Amino acid sequence: MNIMKKSTETIKFxxxxxxxxxxxxxYYANYLVWFEMVRTEFFRSRGVAYRELEKEYKIFVPVVESxxxxxxxxxxxxxxxxxxxxxxxxxxxxxxxxxxxxxxNLTTTxxxxxxxxxxxxKPIRIPEFVLKAFK
Amino acid sequence: MNIMKKSTETIKFxxxxxxxxxxxxxYYANYLVWFEMVRTEFFRSRGVAYRELEKEYKIFVPVVESxxxxxxxxxxxxxxxxxxxxxxxxxxxxxxxxxxxxxxNLTTTxxxxxxxxxxxxKPIRIPEFVLKAFK
Amino acid sequence: MNIMKKSTETIKFxxxxxxxxxxxxxYYANYLVWFEMVRTEFFRSRGVAYRELEKEYKIFVPVVESxxxxxxxxxxxxxxxxxxxxxxxxxxxxxxxxxxxxxxNLTTTxxxxxxxxxxxxKPIRIPEFVLKAFK
Amino acid sequence: MNIMKKSTETIKFxxxxxxxxxxxxxYYANYLVWFEMVRTEFFRSRGVAYRELEKEYKIFVPVVESxxxxxxxxxxxxxxxxxxxxxxxxxxxxxxxxxxxxxxNLTTTxxxxxxxxxxxxKPIRIPEFVLKAFK
Numbered sequence: 001m002n003i004m005k006k007s008t009e010t011i012k013f014x015x016x017x018x019x020x021x022x023x024x025x026x027y028y029a030n031y032l033v034w035f036e037m038v039r040t041e042f043f044r045s046r047g048v049a050y051r052e053l054e055k056e057y058k059i060f061v062p063v064v065e066s067x068x069x070x071x072x073x074x075x076x077x078x079x080x081x082x083x084x085x086x087x088x089x090x091x092x093x094x095x096x097x098x099x100x101x102x103x104x105n106l107t108t109t110x111x112x113x114x115x116x117x118x119x120x121x122k123p124i125r126i127p128e129f130v131l132k133a134f135k
Numbered sequence: 136m137n138i139m140k141k142s143t144e145t146i147k148f149x150x151x152x153x154x155x156x157x158x159x160x161x162y163y164a165n166y167l168v169w170f171e172m173v174r175t176e177f178f179r180s181r182g183v184a185y186r187e188l189e190k191e192y193k194i195f196v197p198v199v200e201s202x203x204x205x206x207x208x209x210x211x212x213x214x215x216x217x218x219x220x221x222x223x224x225x226x227x228x229x230x231x232x233x234x235x236x237x238x239x240n241l242t243t244t245x246x247x248x249x250x251x252x253x254x255x256x257k258p259i260r261i262p263e264f265v266l267k268a269f270k
Numbered sequence: 271m272n273i274m275k276k277s278t279e280t281i282k283f284x285x286x287x288x289x290x291x292x293x294x295x296x297y298y299a300n301y302l303v304w305f306e307m308v309r310t311e312f313f314r315s316r317g318v319a320y321r322e323l324e325k326e327y328k329i330f331v332p333v334v335e336s337x338x339x340x341x342x343x344x345x346x347x348x349x350x351x352x353x354x355x356x357x358x359x360x361x362x363x364x365x366x367x368x369x370x371x372x373x374x375n376l377t378t379t380x381x382x383x384x385x386x387x388x389x390x391x392k393p394i395r396i397p398e399f400v401l402k403a404f405k
Numbered sequence: 406m407n408i409m410k411k412s413t414e415t416i417k418f419x420x421x422x423x424x425x426x427x428x429x430x431x432y433y434a435n436y437l438v439w440f441e442m443v444r445t446e447f448f449r450s451r452g453v454a455y456r457e458l459e460k461e462y463k464i465f466v467p468v469v470e471s472x473x474x475x476x477x478x479x480x481x482x483x484x485x486x487x488x489x490x491x492x493x494x495x496x497x498x499x500x501x502x503x504x505x506x507x508x509x510n511l512t513t514t515x516x517x518x519x520x521x522x523x524x525x526x527k528p529i530r531i532p533e534f535v536l537k538a539f540k
Contacts, residue, residue, distance in 0.1 A: 153441060
């Protein structure tokens with residue numbers, strides 16, 4: 001029997017005033033910040049607190065590629081849902097897809113690709129306990 | 136005779152302390168901020184001050200897509216060069232490619248695609264004076 | 271009989287990776303962002319959605335003074351509590367005091383002073399419905 | 406004879422689009438970022454590169470207090486001058502005053518107080534070579 005683990009994580013929050021620009025909408029770089037927030041929760045809810053990964057294991061997970069499509073602008077105080085979906089994982093890298101929603105509407109999509117590196121920045125094989133926790 | 140206008144623009148500045156994160160490198164969303172800075176100069180040096188575009192013409196140039204590849208991390212106080220290259224322009228959208236360099240090394244590449252919209256957010260045909268100035 | 275309304279508002283959230291700097295702690299400007307977040311909730315919970323104030327009434331509430339004392343640094347993923355306390359309100363301005371706490375410890379204090387202005391930036395008398403809602 | 410060293414440092418730059426908010430002006434937390442930028446230059450021009458201080462000497466200069474008065478709002482693309490003035494220095498802390506100017510007008514003032522700490526965050530006596538360089 002094969003029990004599939006859920007590959008997604010969801011966070012909800014309100015758009016900060018600071019996140020808007022003079023166009024009156026969320027500044028486009030902030031979506032990457034939100035992607036990082038939902039990744040943090042993805043890691044945590046699978047027992048791999050990202051904070052511990054850095055502190056205990058001296059393992060870091062830098063981004064090597066990011067992509068974002070902006071369909072509908074978001075505004076101050078909007079109640080936003082961000083969903084991360086781990087769509088690829090192997091020994092060398094992981095890829096997340098993201099969906100940003102407001103009031104049921106898909107406003108933004110994106111993806112990020114990450115490697116795992118040691119303290120001196122050298123890429124390493126993704127640790128077994130991470131592979132196990134994420135798959 | 137066909138005199139080609141230069142399609143690139145370059146800015147130089149130092150990495151701010153605020154732009155780093157606890158990994159000790161530039162946080163990945165900040166590259167999009169830098170892309171916007173060089174776009175501002177691209178517009179200005181072609182006689183189309185983006186600020187006037189918004190204020191006088193009520194025309195806005197939101198991003199509809201962004202992409203970034205992170206090759207070499209950048210650090211606090213690094214002297215950074217960002218180059219924008221307008222690689223596509225037509226009546227409906229423009230596309231910029233970006234290169235980020237430090238000390239001669241290419242550290243980051245990216246691209247953004249933009250449409251032009253009016254005050255109510257409706258896409259418009261790119262104004263003739265912009266097409267003329269950019270081509 | 272005089273029923274005092276509570277003058278405080280509280281929010282809770284986790285420190286974002288983006289909010290850290292290379293010292294490994296929360297960058298000092300971010301506390302002002304957090305103060306703004308708790309102000310938003312302060313307004314909302316008293317029936318004066320700040321968003322509506324701007325959109326419906328064309329009233330804005332810029333800061334004219336800010337102050338912050340940093341006692342204990344905060345780190346990525348810390349669970350943070352921010353409390354706003356409206357300590358002064360009259361026809362011309364309002365003053366908030368703030369406390370930031372982590373795990374029961376007071377880490378940061380601050381204050382901001384705000385005026386109310388119309389769309390052209392002119393200071394106005396604070397509207398009666400705001401005074402009533404806040405007192 | 407007593408030759409006074411200049412106690413001020415000045416930087417000039419343009420307001421980034423990202424630094425604005427939906428009020429159309431510079432978001433209030435960004436002034437603290439600018440204060441940090443001029444401090445970096447203050448250190449550098451006196452031969453104490455802040456970057457080296459951290460890397461070579463494992464000495465950090467966190468802020469313990471900040472204050473800001475917002476008089477005139479600044480806007481996207483404004484050419485801004487920020488001046489830092491070291492108004493107090495002793496063995497335990499330093500205090501900077503700041504002025505932000507646009508087009509000759511004083512728009513914002515502020516101050517920050519800093520201590521020097523070692524890698525474990527313990528306050529230390531300000532090193533002799535810093536005192537000498539700054540006085």
